[in-house]
Amino acid sequence: MTGSSHNETLAAEYALGLLEGEGLAQAERLNAEDEGFSLSVAAWRARFTELDMTASPAVPGSGLWERIAASVVRGDAAAPQPVASPTQIRREGPSFLARLWASLPLWRAAGLVATAAALVLALALAAASRRGNEPVYVAVLMTDAATPAAIVNAYRDGRAELIPLEPIPVPEGKALQIWTLWDRERGPVSIGLLDRARSVPLGTERLPETRADQLFEITLEPKQGSPTGRPTGPILMKGLTHAPL
Amino acid sequence: MTVARATTAMPSPALDLEKALLACASGDKAALRAIYDSEAAQMLGVARRFLPRSTLAEEVVHDVFVKIWRNAGAFDPARGNARAWIYTILRHHALNTLRTERRMDLTDDLEPFGLVSHEEGPEAVVMRLSETSRLRLCLNALEPKRREMIVLAYLQGLTHGELAGRFGVPLGTMKSWIRRSLAVLKDCMA
Numbered sequence: 001m002t003g004s005s006h007n008e009t010l011a012a013e014y015a016l017g018l019l020e021g022e023g024l025a026q027a028e029r030l031n032a033e034d035e036g037f038s039l040s041v042a043a044w045r046a047r048f049t050e051l052d053m054t055a056s057p058a059v060p061g062s063g064l065w066e067r068i069a070a071s072v073v074r075g076d077a078a079a080p081q082p083v084a085s086p087t088q089i090r091r092e093g094p095s096f097l098a099r100l101w102a103s104l105p106l107w108r109a110a111g112l113v114a115t116a117a118a119l120v121l122a123l124a125l126a127a128a129s130r131r132g133n134e135p136v137y138v139a140v141l142m143t144d145a146a147t148p149a150a151i152v153n154a155y156r157d158g159r160a161e162l163i164p165l166e167p168i169p170v171p172e173g174k175a176l177q178i179w180t181l182w183d184r185e186r187g188p189v190s191i192g193l194l195d196r197a198r199s200v201p202l203g204t205e206r207l208p209e210t211r212a213d214q215l216f217e218i219t220l221e222p223k224q225g226s227p228t229g230r231p232t233g234p235i236l237m238k239g240l241t242h243a244p245l
Numbered sequence: 246m247t248v249a250r251a252t253t254a255m256p257s258p259a260l261d262l263e264k265a266l267l268a269c270a271s272g273d274k275a276a277l278r279a280i281y282d283s284e285a286a287q288m289l290g291v292a293r294r295f296l297p298r299s300t301l302a303e304e305v306v307h308d309v310f311v312k313i314w315r316n317a318g319a320f321d322p323a324r325g326n327a328r329a330w331i332y333t334i335l336r337h338h339a340l341n342t343l344r345t346e347r348r349m350d351l352t353d354d355l356e357p358f359g360l361v362s363h364e365e366g367p368e369a370v371v372m373r374l375s376e377t378s379r380l381r382l383c384l385n386a387l388e389p390k391r392r393e394m395i396v397l398a399y400l401q402g403l404t405h406g407e408l409a410g411r412f413g414v415p416l417g418t419m420k421s422w423i424r425r426s427l428a429v430l431k432d433c434m435a
Contacts, residue, residue, distance in 0.1 A: 055290035
């Protein structure tokens, strides 16, 4: 089999979702780097999308759109930056958290980073910034150097979000994986994979309700995520949930 | 949740998805809502093929709309149609969720394949493709067993290994059957 027909088959297998492990990693790499390969994948996908159209439609629960709309608003900082037009300029000023972020180096410079003080302040600010939709638990994730690097807010309805407070260097071919430990018997469960530090909703809704003193942590993992389903790389930051003030 | 029968193989083409995606990329939330109104029920139907539990399937659709909003700027009409772009994100996310679930054994309480109703069986699904569909014609050119494998893989997100287990053949055999079927399809569709 020639290289090109091998790749053509791989593209089809990838488009259909047949691959796992090394084959999947290879296809993802080619899809990102090789124009011919990604066009071939797109062609296979376009052919097979017809099969998706044979699924019986299922009417979503009435709250689904509202939840989507809320997530989209929450994630606006990470959303595509619209080309500014006069009507769009009335975007809100820097959020409380943006100001918190901006103020963090200040605390450090001022020598105020007694860990406990920073933690309490971050907790208070994180809670205050979410008026009207307050998290029931907040975890401030601290680095080895005992500086706050991200906040996790967990809400009553099971949603949770990660808000980084400082950029995290991610080497080529690596990703940030977010974990939580709600049951020591089961061990850490992956709730998100990021290419870089940004605010995201976390996949906690399938887990039991977040509790006090539940561990959240971020490790450095291969780009596709930990191959074992457990943290394998260094822990970049971690923290336990607290009920906000 | 109510399940409506698909009346035709294609959903109503009333919305110009491509324009709507481009509008999303420029920050137009009404365009996202329009995509939701047009596609959410179909998307949920597809997600439920992978994840029969409705809460999980809705979760996938939720996440996919957030992704559509965030990534609309990456949609390039020159490189594929808007519907395929949206359903690729959906399938990718549903597959990852499914595999995570399987890994975490959260699906223990479900009979892995038993929940798929008759109308969702591979033969029935192929029958639901449009009479004039090239894909239908080409799938029908495959021997029934081979057709079933390809369609099942696509519908339920089965890997080579899972297909091999399901059909009781060695992994290498399954891989070469699939490869040959894909080659036949490619020639037929060209």
